[in-house]
Amino acid sequence: MSLPLPSFYRAEDVPTLYVERGGLVADEALQYRDKHSIAPASEDSFRVAVFGIDCQVGFCHPDASLYVPGAVQDTQRSIEWIYRNLSQISGLYFSLDTHQVFQIFHPSWWVNEKGEHPAPFSVITAADVEAGTYRALYEQEASLEYCRKLEAAGKYVLTIWPYHTLLGGTSHALMPALMEATLFHSITREQQTHFEMKGRHPQTENYSVFSPEVKTLSRKSVGRFNRSFFDALLAYDRVYVMGQASSHCVLSSLQDMHDRVLATDPSLMSKIWILEDAMSPVTPPPLEPLPDSLNFPAIAKQALQSFASAGMQVTRTTEPMTLS
Secondary structure, three states: OOOOOOOOOOHHHOOOOOOOOHHHHHHHHHHHHHHOOOOOHHHOOOOEEEEEEOOEHHHHOOOOOOOOOOHHHHHHHHHHHHHHOHHHOOEEEEEEEOEOOOOOOOHHHEEEOOOOOOOOOOEEOHHHHHHOOEEEOOOHHHHHHHHHHHHHHOOOOEEOOOOOOEOOOHHHOEOHHHHHHHHHHHHHHOOOOEEEEEOOOOOOOOOOOOOOOOOEEOOEEOOOOOHHHHHHHHOOOEEEEEEOOOOOHHHHHHHHHHHHHHHHOHHHHHHEEEEHHHOOOOOOOOOOOOOHHHOHHHHHHHHHHHHHHHOOEEEOOOOOOOOO
């Protein structure tokens, strides 16, 4: 059953920053629940989770330092899909990329030979650190070890990102219109929304919601696979995945889900449904020729094809939600 959008929702407000209207949303949710005879999520016989990855101001607002082009439209489609399928969605789960100023991927962690902080989007290799081109201001031995281990894994080299999704700042929050949708769902389905913070350790990076890129430095743990969160999601009969960006944090999170499912119970792979029109890739740099490793739209497209071949379902917000 496709439900109507609530009266307070306006598509043109999706890219707008404002304080969520808690009281107004909750009051309408109570009326909406009664009018459409929506039962509590606890009564669902087929349980559906929505897993939103980093649907935050820092990636979804055009003025943000790491805005992903297309994220406004993705957010609008996601919100309207949640409202229309409200009675079939049992639980909402959102990751929150969570940082502070002094972290290994921020300019503040490093200086060059002149004592200058690197510009955003600079790349720092282990060779750069060994040659003294860049020097860590904190945890110097561990920082070099981090660069070496990151490169050895073959997925990334250390990229210096603009300050983003800082804890306590506006960019850390969900987009307000999406936050209102989570509140509306909570009231109508009598189900608390779950927020999972990631990326707080200063010495490693969390592209994936589930695990950091490097887990040990100087023989000490700096992170581990988030088994409890993974288990909570896969306890559902179906998990819809959306968020930003399809070439980075969504891709890495799906890869972790794929690898863990493959290693434990491959039959669970079909539980994972990817909303391909509710995510966008990072724009590639203006290089000619463009290296394959920086062709982010192609990387995202190839990854979705790979996940589909492995047994995940790739769908769109325009497709009816048929539960079985």
